[in-house]
Amino acid sequence: MNHQISKAKPTTILHRPAVRKLSDMAYETLAVMIRERKLKSGEAIVEQHLAEHLGLSRTPLRQALQRLEIEGLLVKSGGRSYLVRKVNVAEYLQSLRVREILEPEAAFLSTDRVSPRELHDARTALDSLRATQPYDYLEHLKCDDLVHELFIRNCSNEVMQDTLRSLRITTQLFEIDRLTDRLDPDSREHDAILDALEQKDGKLVRRTVVAHIRSLIRSAIAAIA
Incomplete structure (x- = not known):
């Protein structure tokens, strides 16, 4: 077409x-x-x-x-x-499975490197997104990028950074028409990640990122069931 x-x-x-x-x-x-x-x-x-x-x-x-x-x-x-590029559900789920392995490790590595200013900016963007009426999926995408870039940017592993950014392009191409239903769960899960980063608790950071990725997987499977 x-x-x-x-x-x-x-x-x-x-x-x-x-x-x-x-x-x-x-x-x-x-x-x-x-x-x-x-x-x-x-x-x-x-x-x-x-x-x-x-x-x-x-x-x-x-x-x-x-x-x-x-x-x-x-x-x-x-x-x-x-x-x-068109991403089908199989590629999306496979990409999320790889993110489930790599992204928690990136978050763990970034625990002591994320600055208070970066956390404040991410929290402000998250609060602004929740308050935006009507729903704005572009702001949702920007907020999602801001949160995930906190630990991708600060993990100090360039190969991991490039891999995760490529995987996120893949998953976002699939999600672009499906974000509305993810506003509430994404907001809660991103809040939990930011809380863990603020506490500088590496193990908690890892758990919250794992929980977020698994939530995305469950949402995708439920949508196609």
Whole structure:
């Protein structure tokens, strides 16, 4: 299915001062479009339409598409064309099983490295998300990233960081249409993780992250039962 892009609302990111390469700006724009479901899972990327919509030449657009492919948001469809990557439930569950092994260890390693300011910012974002009416799934995604990046960023293991970020891209592509039902459990579980990090209790941090990942697995299995 070819994606038809509305010309009425050009993306705002490209109206910022041109202090970065056009390819970087195109990358950010397309990543947001995927998160906002303007480009949906399984949809074909039509370079000409995107180039016209974003006001870009093909060269920076192709550089951005290649970067998105490397990061796992796009896949090659044959020749030089791309599709927005579609993640099925089997891949989602397999990715969560790997996260269940790695992410608690990353959280444990980060226990003494997460700063009070980082914890405060995460707690503020979580409180703001719960208070937001109507529900805003983009804010939910941002809040989720903020909490999980606390221990991914601070685990001091670059291989683990890269692996977990790649796995989170996979799981988020599956979750993007299913987040509404996860607001309450995610909020409670993230609160528990932040509490454990504030207490600097490594074993508790590990347990709370395990509990969170297993909760995601149960939710997915219940949704397809």
